[in-house]
Amino acid sequence: MDRDLLIHLPIVAAVARRGGFAAAANELNMSASAVSHAVRLVEERLGQPLFARTTRSVALTEAGKSLIGTITPALQDIHERIERIKAVKGRPSGLLRINAARVCLPLAVTRVIAAMTDRYPEVEVEIFSDERLTDIVADGFDAGIRIGEMIAQDMVAVRLTPPFQSIVVASPGYIGRFGRPNTLAELSSHNCVGYRLIRSGGLYQWEFVEEGRDVAVTVNGRAIVTESHSAIELALAGVGLAYVFEALVRAEIASGRLVQLLSDYAVTEAGLFLYFPRRAELAPKLRAFIDTVRQVGRQSATGQA
Numbered sequence: 001m002d003r004d005l006l007i008h009l010p011i012v013a014a015v016a017r018r019g020g021f022a023a024a025a026n027e028l029n030m031s032a033s034a035v036s037h038a039v040r041l042v043e044e045r046l047g048q049p050l051f052a053r054t055t056r057s058v059a060l061t062e063a064g065k066s067l068i069g070t071i072t073p074a075l076q077d078i079h080e081r082i083e084r085i086k087a088v089k090g091r092p093s094g095l096l097r098i099n100a101a102r103v104c105l106p107l108a109v110t111r112v113i114a115a116m117t118d119r120y121p122e123v124e125v126e127i128f129s130d131e132r133l134t135d136i137v138a139d140g141f142d143a144g145i146r147i148g149e150m151i152a153q154d155m156v157a158v159r160l161t162p163p164f165q166s167i168v169v170a171s172p173g174y175i176g177r178f179g180r181p182n183t184l185a186e187l188s189s190h191n192c193v194g195y196r197l198i199r200s201g202g203l204y205q206w207e208f209v210e211e212g213r214d215v216a217v218t219v220n221g222r223a224i225v226t227e228s229h230s231a232i233e234l235a236l237a238g239v240g241l242a243y244v245f246e247a248l249v250r251a252e253i254a255s256g257r258l259v260q261l262l263s264d265y266a267v268t269e270a271g272l273f274l275y276f277p278r279r280a281e282l283a284p285k286l287r288a289f290i291d292t293v294r295q296v297g298r299q300s301a302t303g304q305a
Contacts, residue, residue, distance in 0.1 A: 005045045009071050011038040012050060016068045017140040020058045072140070080283045092284035093122035098274075099136050100145035102129040103228045107247055108160035108272045109145065111296050112289065119295075120288045131198045131226055137277055142286050148270030156280075157273040158290055160297075165246040165266045166207065169258040173238040180261055181241075184208055184217055191240035192219035193231045206243045208265040215265075219243075232258075245269070 014024040015035060025032040043050050050064035060068060100109065105127065113125050128141065136144040144151075151157050168187075170180070181187050187206070195204035203224070205216035221240050225231050228244050235242035236257060246266075252258040274293060280286055 005042060008038040008042050010075055011035055012042050012064075013068060013072055013075055013140070015039055015051065015058065016060055016064065072138075076140075077279075080280070091122050092120050092288040094285050095124045095126060096143075096285045096289055097126045097128065097141045098143050098145060098289075099128050099130050099134050099139070099141040101131055101227070103245065103248065104145045104160075104272055105129075107164075107245065112160075112292050115292050115296055116289065119292060120285075123285045123288055125289070133199065136275075142280060142283065143274055143276040143289070145272055145274055148273050151273060151275045154277075155275040156278050157275045158293060160272040160274055160293060161247070163268050163271045165268050166243060167246045167249075167263070167266050168206070168241050168243055168261040169232075169235055169249055169253070170241045170261060171236055171238045171258060172256065174235075174240065175259060177238075180259075182262075184210060184215065184262070184265060187217055187219055187241070190219075190221075191223075192221040193234050193240050193242045194219060194221055194224040195231070195243070196224050196226050198226060207267050208262070209267055210265055214267075 011024065011028065011030075014027055015021055018024045018027055021032050021035050021039070024030075025035045028035065039050065046063070046067070048063045049061050050067060052059045052061055098109075109127060113127075116123060116125060133146070133150060134141070134144065136142075145160065148157065148159075168181075178190060181190055192206070196202075197204055203218070205218050208215045208217060219241075223234050223239055225234070228242075228248055231242040232244055232249060232252070234240065235244075236252065241261065246253075246260075249258050253260055274290070276286060
């Protein structure tokens with residue numbers, strides 16, 4: 001075996017995962033020139049380029065895609081086995097990378113990470129905020145967090161939250177100036193904060209239930225965002241109606257800063273789930289996260305802080 005080639009394969013994988021030399025260098029705590037040298041050495045040993053480079057982007061060649069497809073599962077398996085060996089006589093450790101929409105932190109993740117810092121101080125949790133439906137395996141994540149119906153069937157899923165509703169809210173100031181919609185048809189006469197879908201570039205249609213049927217409504221407005229927190233801020237400022245998860249605005253509704261509208265049409269979502277490939281749950285760091293999720297869930301059910 002070519003030992004010089006083998007030791008540089010994780011660097012090649014990092015460049016592919018991060019989409020560039022500088023980003024890989026930051027992850028690996030190396031200089032960009034050292035990363036570039038390692039990739040160049042592997043390319044010379046294989047006799048063909050692995051990346052197509054321009055001044056603005058780095059993309060895998062066909063040879064690069066083939067290599068990454070081969071080495072990524074092997075590197076992940078080696079990494080997991082080493083962690084399990086280390087955990088036999090010690091505590092779970094290492095970097096746990098989780099891909100999640102930003103909305104997941106206040107709904108489910110913050111309390112878990114807070115508990116993790118006490119229970120497993122040697123585990124570092126990185127939350128990569130991502131509004132797209134990312135392939136967590138291809139992009140090198142240990143797990144992801146999404147709404148239940150968005151998760152592929154071949155993944156293991158662990159519930160993080162109970163089901164919750166998607167609702168429409170507005171500030172009392174907006175309602176005082178423009179009134180409140182009482183039917184879905186009346187949404188067309190209101191300024192609705194839209195959501196731009198990251199992957200497709202289209203606008204999200206608000207989803208409701210009307211007379212037992214699922215209904216998707218195209219809304220219009222003078223503000224478009226890509227995530228819920230921005231929509232909530234705009235609603236609080238009186239800009240227009242926002243479509244959000246009820247759990248995110250529970251305090252604002254209770255305090256009167258926001259008002260729920262069209263309650264009879266609200267959709268109940270499946271709730272948030274942690275998901276990962278079946279073999280990944282053997283990793284001690286992920287096992288520690290799952291155990292903490294369940295501990296926090298038990299505490300919430302019994303009313304403990």
